[in-house]
Amino acid sequence: MKIHNRQDFLAALMFLAFGIFFLYFAQDYGLGTARRMGPGYFPSLLSALLIVLGLIILGLSLWSGNPQEEEMEKTDWRGLVLVLGSVLVFAQLLPVAGFLIAGPILVLLAGLGSHEMSWKERVGLTVVLTSFCILVFRFGLEMQFPILPPSLAN
């Protein structure tokens, strides 16, 4: 079978997967009746609607619908891994090592995603951003995040 619109096709599969996921687990929560809606009533209703919509999008992507306008871009694994990886590392480091360590690592890791950035810029940006955040967010706005490793601070 020829797929007319790959973007819609993939989106439809995603909607269907979410619909089935939410519908499946909603059954555990107790449906109740319309008069006394249980915790599972509204989710089941919505999941069913999502599945119907997913099926319509699927059908349109296979048989007619809008043809795909442009080639879908390839997944940018490097970007995904670098950006989200840097967030992950930051989140893991912050409570144990403090912002003074987690912050620069976030900037340096994320900065690897750009091919145009020189090392001079990377270091400069790291220093400027880290001190800016500490000054403005920690001291200026009094947001509560640890700057030094908590084990050291005590």
Place this chain on the structure above:
Amino acid sequence: MELLNNLLLGATTAFTITNLFWCFVGCLLGTLIGVLPGIGPLATIAILLPVTFKMGDPSTALIMLAGIYYGAQYGGSTTAILVNLPGESSSVVTTLDGYQMARKGKAGLALAVAALASFFAGTVATFLIAAFAPPLAELAFKFGPAEYFSLMVLGLIAAVVLAHGSFIKALAMIVLGLLVGLVGADVNSGIARYNFDIPELMDGFEFAVIAMGMFGFAEIIHSMKQHETRDLLKEKVTNLMPTRADVKRAAPAVFRGTALGSILGILPGGGAILASFSAYALEKKISKTPQEFGKGAVEGVAAPEAANNAGAQTSFIPLLTLGIPTTPVMALMVAAMMIHNIQPGPQVMTSNPTLFWGLIVSMWVGNFFLVVLNLPLIGLWIRLLRVPYRLLYPAILMFCCIGAYSLNNSVWDVMMTIPFAILGYYFKKWKCEPAPLLLGFILGRMMEEYLRRALTLSRGDWFILVERPLSGALLALALVLIVLMLMPAIRKKRDQAFEGESD
């Protein structure tokens, strides 16, 4: 004159030193992020939300956040005119004639017209809110659960109609958003839904986390590889003052833009965006010299700028009167009110009159600040525009991470941005608009609650939704919108209206 008394009450709130200061800060910050690409009012307000908790007075918090929102509209048009890049989606049409004016050496005039048109529109819209909010809130008191439910259905459908992209995919995104909104403890029974024994999920996801992941991070991943091609204006900006002839050409366009923008702004969805597009289309249609449009017609800057500012402002009306947010930014305003234990809705006007009227008057003050800020500080904004994206995105990333952490002082929220960023990345790839999902997310729990109450009242009879005249009318209107959207001729027109809009 009750209106005057109310405005006076608002003025006493808005004109305190603290509130003036924070209004100014909000406007400045808003302009800044409006000028910078890649970070919009949504992410900024999300980052600063936890900070507003520290502000003793909720009016101060809302005044600052609102300042960021309409400040961004101003900043967005500056970039549109100077570098042909819309800083915000509502200033897309301004690029058409604004940038052409700049290339002809009339950048100063274009900026001045944009700022003054926005100021005029903002002033009118402020009075409109003041005049129409009380009667609308009065009407809202007549709403029962069935009406609220139907109104939300209509709001969600209308949001999709006014947004661009595939209609049916946007509907699916709304439903998905509603479902994601239901994650967490059920209000009625206390049963935890979809939380898989994770204690952090008892209260569901944080809206700010979803917004940062889907809009902030996903956008960064998409744009960081791109090589920068910014066509920056080299000459100095001079001649800010419009001549008498310019004023004569621009003034009627400003009036029409304001009127159109005010009406469209009340409607849910991308009110400000649609407003600017329609205003531009209208001007081009009725102009005696349509061939000048796209080549630097002053009306082509004046009308859409007036319209988007009016629209940005009147989009507060549904929030302030019904407590229903119609755009993702308004949803964050709800969050800001909830932080201070204020339940948004028609009762805000009577229970917190200083907050209500103070916010409205501050909008006018803010618009005044923006004119004062924008014109003399043009040089500064131009310099900011030279900051390349490769230096910006790590900053955005870091600010968002700190903002997410500060929501509950926990890394859980930082971690949760990751799955939503991945989702947002693929949504963009598959041409699914994330904004309807956010709206659905906000309204999910409210809709369930109102539906539950409505059906309890009717003893399980679904017909209550259509039998009650107001509720029935709202649903009928939603149905009409769906049918209209499925008609090919109308769909084509809508596609034309959004033509050229970048995501």
